[in-house]
Amino acid sequence: MADPKGFLNHGREVAQTRPVGERVKDWNEVYVPGSLLPIISKQASRCMDCGIPFCHNGCPLGNLIPEWNDYAYREDWSAASERLHATNNFPEFTGRLCPAPCEAACVLGINQPAVTIKNVEVSIIDKAWDANDVKPQAPERLSGKTVAVIGSGPAGLAAAQQLTRAGHTVAVYERADRIGGLLRYGIPEFKMEKRHINRRIEQMRAEGTKFRTGVEIGRDIDAAKLRRRYDAVVIAAGSTTARDLPVPGRELKGIYQAMEYLPLANKVQEGDYVTTPVSAEGKHVVVIGGGDTGADCVGTAHRQGAASVTQLEIMPKPGEDRAPHQPWPTFPMLYKVTSAHEEGGERVYAVNTTHFEGDEDGNVQFLHLVEVEFIEGKLTPKPGTERKIPAQLVTLAMGFTGTDRENGLVDQFALELDERGNVARDGEFQTNVPGVFVAGDAGRGQSLIVWAIAEGRSAARGVDRFLTGASDLPAPIRPTDRALTV
Numbered sequence: 001m002a003d004p005k006g007f008l009n010h011g012r013e014v015a016q017t018r019p020v021g022e023r024v025k026d027w028n029e030v031y032v033p034g035s036l037l038p039i040i041s042k043q044a045s046r047c048m049d050c051g052i053p054f055c056h057n058g059c060p061l062g063n064l065i066p067e068w069n070d071y072a073y074r075e076d077w078s079a080a081s082e083r084l085h086a087t088n089n090f091p092e093f094t095g096r097l098c099p100a101p102c103e104a105a106c107v108l109g110i111n112q113p114a115v116t117i118k119n120v121e122v123s124i125i126d127k128a129w130d131a132n133d134v135k136p137q138a139p140e141r142l143s144g145k146t147v148a149v150i151g152s153g154p155a156g157l158a159a160a161q162q163l164t165r166a167g168h169t170v171a172v173y174e175r176a177d178r179i180g181g182l183l184r185y186g187i188p189e190f191k192m193e194k195r196h197i198n199r200r201i202e203q204m205r206a207e208g209t210k211f212r213t214g215v216e217i218g219r220d221i222d223a224a225k226l227r228r229r230y231d232a233v234v235i236a237a238g239s240t241t242a243r244d245l246p247v248p249g250r251e252l253k254g255i256y257q258a259m260e261y262l263p264l265a266n267k268v269q270e271g272d273y274v275t276t277p278v279s280a281e282g283k284h285v286v287v288i289g290g291g292d293t294g295a296d297c298v299g300t301a302h303r304q305g306a307a308s309v310t311q312l313e314i315m316p317k318p319g320e321d322r323a324p325h326q327p328w329p330t331f332p333m334l335y336k337v338t339s340a341h342e343e344g345g346e347r348v349y350a351v352n353t354t355h356f357e358g359d360e361d362g363n364v365q366f367l368h369l370v371e372v373e374f375i376e377g378k379l380t381p382k383p384g385t386e387r388k389i390p391a392q393l394v395t396l397a398m399g400f401t402g403t404d405r406e407n408g409l410v411d412q413f414a415l416e417l418d419e420r421g422n423v424a425r426d427g428e429f430q431t432n433v434p435g436v437f438v439a440g441d442a443g444r445g446q447s448l449i450v451w452a453i454a455e456g457r458s459a460a461r462g463v464d465r466f467l468t469g470a471s472d473l474p475a476p477i478r479p480t481d482r483a484l485t486v
Helices: 037-045 065-073 077-085 091-098 117-130 156-166 197-209 221-228 258-269 294-301 409-413 450-469
Strands: 147-151 170-176 210-213 232-235 255-257 283-286 308-313 346-349 351-358 366-375 380-383 388-392 393-396 400-402 436-438
Touching: 037 065, 037 117, 065 077, 065 117, 077 117, 077 221, 091 117, 091 197, 091 450, 117 388, 147 156, 147 221, 156 170, 156 197, 156 450, 197 210, 221 409, 232 450, 255 258, 255 380, 258 294, 258 393, 283 388, 294 308, 294 393, 308 351, 366 393
Parallel strands: 147 170, 147 232, 170 210, 232 436, 255 393, 283 308, 283 393, 308 346
Antiparallel strands: 351 366, 366 380, 366 388
């Protein structure tokens, strides 16, 4: 353990963010570079000898949190990095993007602010990169087996890296022009600079993983032909079918899915565009959806110079403290203020969009909404609460309903789906088609980055056993495992 009295001697301190007026003028990460290192040793010392570390259960990766907290406290960064990588292929991703269910399950969090596990994690991995401690881990010998991975998000990359290190020849197919999936084009630069992805890709290339961009399985290559070409296939195509809003006026210009809007802003940062084809500059922006993707749209609109930003959520406003029915160590639904919300805008809860209103040229101008309440378990409009708000750019960030069915991948493989429309799989993450496995949101449904990486690691073990008859690769979760929630 770390300092036995650390949690008594030190309060919780988190990463320092740059001033709002400064950071909305650029696309760099919002945190002050280097601000964590002076405080992180003390923060790691707050990890107590709790006997049963529930943080292990809160994180599906099974991260060895007390161990690398102890090393961070002692400033043994090399050992901390080794323990961190023992369970997580990409801690620089999770340390920036994960909502930290481990902290919700922290034993200290029963009656004090939890340990800043996420901040300790990102400090360790950033220090490791700076010290050149992150090396390629090429296999000692090749198995002679080949694996195709469809999709290069966190699940696909994790599966590919594990299988490559096991000695198999792995090719990752990505339909976009760059590797990274939603990490590349769904996550704004101010949340995670893409240099973090780029250096991991270079590490994986050095280990032997091959990458094929601009290739969509189902359209560019027939899925059945791909199966015949490789000894095994891992489908990690994500849950990319966005939930739509079928109300009058949806056809008006200026209404976009979040994943139509966000990638264009990222492509500007990649140098593909000088200015984005869909900009919030000078416009009244409405974001429908109160989750993390909605917050990404809010922060992007701020940086593009929106005249105003309003975020709508159909559910009631969450509380700032745990509700009685969401006890420790479950992951509670709390009112969360992200860095994007700190930058301005209005958040409106318990409202539903009824229709859009446009001008004579077919451009959206107003959004009509009504307040709603729960009556006998159903969301019901409240009479007399109808109103309209300016809306010249609308983004829909209401989640996803399943993996893509239009590109032919599911039908060409003849895959069976479960009752929620996800690709069905057995206990080894294998689909109904022998040798075809599924990992991440394509099989689980929309979930968190830590679950995606955990699924990729677990599916890799199933593939390795299928190819060789046995496997030493870790499998942190089963396909049926779910988050610690109520």
